[in-house]
Amino acid sequence: MELIELVKQHAPVTGEQLAEYLGVSRPTLRSDLSLLVMLGMLDAKPKVGYFLGTQYRAGNAPLQRFHNLKVREVQGVPVNIPETLSVHDAVITLFMENADTLLVVTESNRFAGIITPKDLLKITLGNASAASIPVSMVMTRYPNIVTLSPENSVMDAIVKMSQHQLDCLPVLMPEEEPGANPVLAGWVSKSSIIAIMADMASDGETGEGGR
Structure with missing residues (x-):
């Protein structure tokens, strides 16, 4: 996912900076960021920003499982x-x-x-x-x-x-x-x-x- 790659390159990075990189508004990203934090692929610290989460560092199995899920x-x-x-x-x-x-x-x-x-x-x-x-x-x-x-x-x-x-x-x-x-x-x-x-x-x- 592009968001994870951006965080990997620029961490710690704020939501505003991520929105600027992607050319979208901050509210547009809010759901995606929340979901990635819930999955443990990203972590967030107030006044610091987003960085790679424990699940990403341990391997991307949860994310891969999620990518494979059908509606x-x-x-x-x-x-x-x-x-x-x-x-x-x-x-x-x-x-x-x-x-x-x-x-x-x-x-x-x-x-x-x-x-x-x-x-x-x-x-x-x-x-x-x-x-x-x-x-x-x-x-x-x-x-x-x-x-x-x-x-x-x-x-x-x-x-x-x-x-x-x-x-x-x-x-x-x-x-x-x-x-x-x-x-x-x-x-x-x-x-x-x-x-x-x-x-x-x-x-x-x-x-x-x-x-």
Whole structure:
């Protein structure tokens, strides 16, 4: 990964310096840096910067394992709602499921779109009749959505989340017929990826201590 190579060359190096080297903004790198620190590939010291972590110095096995992970191995079950559901019921679903995003599907479980708390807030403010409007009227429609396939790598998911500043991505099966909405297979969230990386880092530390 380019970030690791830059840290290897310039350590200790700040996030601002890394962003400058890559020609991107600091917030764009924040997720990538956090994930690498979680995996133990990088370490960070306040007011000093980033340098190579214990897992990198011990060997890159955890990173290699992570690079080999496919989305299908880590995807979860999304919170689905039918496109006919009312905005009122969508709000209730958000709170009941403690979800940040709802995935909207057709009757045949075809992916139709996504809806977020911001979408619901925009339609309900100052609109007394908004509660009865179907979510299909306010959702972001497919294909105007960033998505993954089950065969994408988890690194692909991280890059897409970072580039588009998203917390989760729907996972769609390959299109069976041109023009038809694909079947929803699952979703991948930033929190689930961080949990996986934490487990890998923990396993690596355990293995290293056992040698």
